[in-house]
Amino acid sequence: MTDQPSAGSGEPIGPVTMLATPIRLDFDFTPGVAQSRFLRGLERGTFLGQRCPTCHKVYVPSRGTCPTDGVATTEDVELAGTGTVTTYCVVNVPFAGQSIEIPYIAAQVLLDGANLSFMGLIQEIPADEVRMGMRVEAVWVAPDELTPSLASVRYFRPNGEPDADYDTYKEYL
Amino acid sequence: MSPAAAGRTVRPVSIASFAQAQNVRRDDVHNEVEGLLPVIEEVFSTIGITKDDVDFICSGSTDYLIGGPFSFVMALDAVGVWPPRAESHVEMDGAWALYEAWVLLQEGKADAALVYSFGRSSLGDLGEILTLQLDPYYLAPLGPDIVSLSALQARALIDAGKASEADFAAIASRSRRDALGNPKAQVRQDVAVEVLLADDYVVSPLRRHALPPITDGAAAIVLAAGDKATRWSERPVWITGIDHRSETHSLGARDLTTSPSTASAAAMAGLGAGPVDLAEIHAPFAHQEIILKEALGLDDAVAVNPSGGALAANPLMSAGLIRIGEAANRIASGGADRAVAHATSGPCLQQNLVCVLEGA
Ligand SMILES: [Zn+2]
Numbered sequence: 001m002t003d004q005p006s007a008g009s010g011e012p013i014g015p016v017t018m019l020a021t022p023i024r025l026d027f028d029f030t031p032g033v034a035q036s037r038f039l040r041g042l043e044r045g046t047f048l049g050q051r052c053p054t055c056h057k058v059y060v061p062s063r064g065t066c067p068t069d070g071v072a073t074t075e076d077v078e079l080a081g082t083g084t085v086t087t088y089c090v091v092n093v094p095f096a097g098q099s100i101e102i103p104y105i106a107a108q109v110l111l112d113g114a115n116l117s118f119m120g121l122i123q124e125i126p127a128d129e130v131r132m133g134m135r136v137e138a139v140w141v142a143p144d145e146l147t148p149s150l151a152s153v154r155y156f157r158p159n160g161e162p163d164a165d166y167d168t169y170k171e172y173l
Numbered sequence: 174m175s176p177a178a179a180g181r182t183v184r185p186v187s188i189a190s191f192a193q194a195q196n197v198r199r200d201d202v203h204n205e206v207e208g209l210l211p212v213i214e215e216v217f218s219t220i221g222i223t224k225d226d227v228d229f230i231c232s233g234s235t236d237y238l239i240g241g242p243f244s245f246v247m248a249l250d251a252v253g254v255w256p257p258r259a260e261s262h263v264e265m266d267g268a269w270a271l272y273e274a275w276v277l278l279q280e281g282k283a284d285a286a287l288v289y290s291f292g293r294s295s296l297g298d299l300g301e302i303l304t305l306q307l308d309p310y311y312l313a314p315l316g317p318d319i320v321s322l323s324a325l326q327a328r329a330l331i332d333a334g335k336a337s338e339a340d341f342a343a344i345a346s347r348s349r350r351d352a353l354g355n356p357k358a359q360v361r362q363d364v365a366v367e368v369l370l371a372d373d374y375v376v377s378p379l380r381r382h383a384l385p386p387i388t389d390g391a392a393a394i395v396l397a398a399g400d401k402a403t404r405w406s407e408r409p410v411w412i413t414g415i416d417h418r419s420e421t422h423s424l425g426a427r428d429l430t431t432s433p434s435t436a437s438a439a440a441m442a443g444l445g446a447g448p449v450d451l452a453e454i455h456a457p458f459a460h461q462e463i464i465l466k467e468a469l470g471l472d473d474a475v476a477v478n479p480s481g482g483a484l485a486a487n488p489l490m491s492a493g494l495i496r497i498g499e500a501a502n503r504i505a506s507g508g509a510d511r512a513v514a515h516a517t518s519g520p521c522l523q524q525n526l527v528c529v530l531e532g533a
């Protein structure tokens with residue numbers, strides 16, 4: 001309605017061609033029992049997954065059930081901070097609120113012992129040297145900066161091990 | 174074995190099982206999946222089946238309650254859809270998900286279906302959230318909240334000489350007292366009408382008791398056709414008719430003291446083919462029960478909302494499906510032979526679904 005004379009001006013109002021109705025809603029977030037345990041694990045500097053009692057897959061993080069079997073995951077599994085890059089992308093496009101320099105690498109990392117990969121940054125290696133199968137380890141923030149959030153994991157970096165065999169992660173692409 | 178009344182059913186479909194979560198003001202321990210999981214487990218285990226025994230899944234929920242996209246996809250983690258199977262979702266109360274599943278069973282494309290719904294009303298500001306269901310051009314920008322709109326409806330009802338504030342209190346008193354027999358209900362209390370009438374107004378003429386509680390909850394139903402219906406139930410509860418109708422989104426164009434969409438849905442569902450023993454009516458605000466009773470043509474001999482109804486627990490997206498489940502349970506246990514269940518959605522009873530149930 002920006003180009004229209006105001007109703008109080010005495011001039012006729014032309015047809016309304018646009019109406020902006022800003023909407024904002026605020027919500028509380030409830031992570032739930034399983035995800036709370038995962039977040040509390042991050043606060044201690046560990047990755048805590050949960051195992052499905054039926055298919056024995058380990059989800060990290062678990063949302064409380066096995067999506068395949070529809071049963072509760074109850075057994076906690078503490079995972080080492082090492083894993084394999086299953087796939088990745090080089091981010092060259094800046095975006096609003098960006099807190100990291102481009103280009104950077106966002107990768108899916110399959111933690112050792114887990115059956116679900118999750119996204120992490122890869123650093124301490126030139127972008128053009130990152131590859132599928134690369135072995136990495138988590139770099140955590142300082143102990144007094146750990147919080148129940150993924151911000152506790154600064155990034156992953158190469159851990160020097162030889163690349164993983166494709167067969168070990170081909171199910172997780 | 175076949176439904177007694179004509180209704181509109183072609184293929185007999187039964188409510189084989191029903192389960193609901195404990196209705197609470199706020200569950201801040203479990204996420205949606207964790208809240209739903211025990212309900213899904215119960216709806217299957219009650220009749221000794223597993224997820225592998227249903228060939229269609231349909232859910233009812235809305236992302237506006239959780240504040241995140243595609244929450245219905247995540248909720249499937251509570252079922253475990255492997256191997257893959259046909260699945261659908263409606264952005265409506267679970268009663269409409271049940272309708273979709275019923276249609277599929279009518280077509281013979283499935284023999285059994287899982288229907289579920291979930292919603293946690295406690296995570297955001299319901300007044301603001303429900304305003305966004307209004308017509309986005311003319312009404313929503315004005316920001317009328319659901320309580321104010323319902324109060325306009327209640328006022329119109331009083332002005333039309335159809336009800337009084339004491340009637341609203343009487344409905345609330347009866348609902349809370351009946352809820353004492355429903356361990357899953359949230360507001361359970363033996364409280365006299367006179368006491369309730371001392372409540373403050375929230376928005377005149379609606380006092381606190383005439384409003385539904387804010388409820389976190391979930392519910393599930395298994396529908397069955399063919400052999401499964403008789404195998405899974407000692408006394409199958411048949412859906413003999415089901416229909417849903419909608420009215421204009423323009424509240425100013427409606428007579429808010431009547432519910433013609435409920436009346437036409439009831440006619441299409443064959444409600445008038447015989448008397449009913451009980452009615453489970455989804456009336457979130459007390460005065461809406463009066464409007465709906467009239468639209469359904471119920472006389473005072475019909476027990477209304479023996480579960481306590483939505484005034485005793487109003488889990489958004491589930492409260493309508495729960496009405497169908499509660500009515501079915503009373504028939505299955507021999508407490509009734511023919512019942513009507515009703516679900517509503519939208520402001521001031523905009524959309525209405527009527528389901529007629531009969532015992533074998
Ligand atoms: Zn599993």
